[in-house]
Amino acid sequence: MCGLLLGCPVIFAQIWRFVAPGLFAHEKKVLIPFTVLSTVCFIGGAAFGYFVVFPPAFKFLVGYNNDFLTSLPAISEYFSLATRLLLAFGVIFEMPLFMVFLAKVGVIDVSFLNRNRKYAILINFIIAAILTPTPDIVNQMMMGIPLMVLYEISVVAVWMFGKKGFSGFGETPPAI
Numbered sequence: 639m640c641g642l643l644l645g646c647p648v649i650f651a652q653i654w655r656f657v658a659p660g661l662f663a664h665e666k667k668v669l670i671p672f673t674v675l676s677t678v679c680f681i682g683g684a685a686f687g688y689f690v691v692f693p694p695a696f697k698f699l700v701g702y703n704n705d706f707l708t709s710l711p712a713i714s715e716y717f718s719l720a721t722r723l724l725l726a727f728g729v730i731f732e733m734p735l736f737m738v739f740l741a742k743v744g745v746i747d748v749s750f751l752n753r754n755r756k757y758a759i760l761i762n763f764i765i766a767a768i769l770t771p772t773p774d775i776v777n778q779m780m781m782g783i784p785l786m787v788l789y790e791i792s793v794v795a796v797w798m799f800g801k802k803g804f805s806g807f808g809e810t811p812p813a814i
Contacts, residue, residue, distance in 0.1 A: 676735055679732050679734070679735060680728040680729070680732060681728070682731055683732070684728040686727055687723040687727030688723070691723055691777060691781065692723050696716070699715070722769075726770070727781070727784075730784070731784075731788065733788045734788060734792040734795045737751070737792035738795050738796055741796040741799070742799070746796065747800055748793060748800065751792065751793045758789050759786060762782055763778070763782045763785075765781075766778045766779075766781035766785060767782075769781060
């Protein structure tokens with residue numbers, strides 16, 4: 639895992655060198671900031687997961703200690719918990735970029751996001767229940783609440799950067 643993380647800059651540089659010659663200049667202008675923002679969001683999400691969510695999740699994992707029972711988690715359990723949390727939070731912190739992409743393509747807009755906020759709350763907490771590796775409500779809330787904040791950030795980002803003049807699903811997009 640460490641080798642993969644340390645090798646990522648080289649891997650991404652090779653992918654960029656392969657893809658860049660086939661892109662137009664305006665596509666490169668969009669792709670470079672998107673790549674930087676995506677990396678920052680993923681690392682920010684992983685850091686949030688590690689520093690904020692991981693300590694209570696690990697405490698829950700070893701929280702069954704009492705006078706008769708001592709929890710001794712194996713390193714594989716510790717590593718599995720940490721990896722799942724880091725990846726899950728890294729991915730969910732990509733939501734604003736994904737929403738802006740969908741808005742640029744014309745699939746969603748601000749009015750669509752505002753109309754469907756109640757469904758987003760439900761879906762966000764279902765996602766949190768699935769992605770959190772422990773069954774306790776505290777860790778699910780520690781993912782569900784950031785998902786809701788990210789949803790609201792997505793609404794603002796779509797308002798600022800999304801395609802103008804298209805109002806989402808069920809309507810015909812404007813002619814090109």
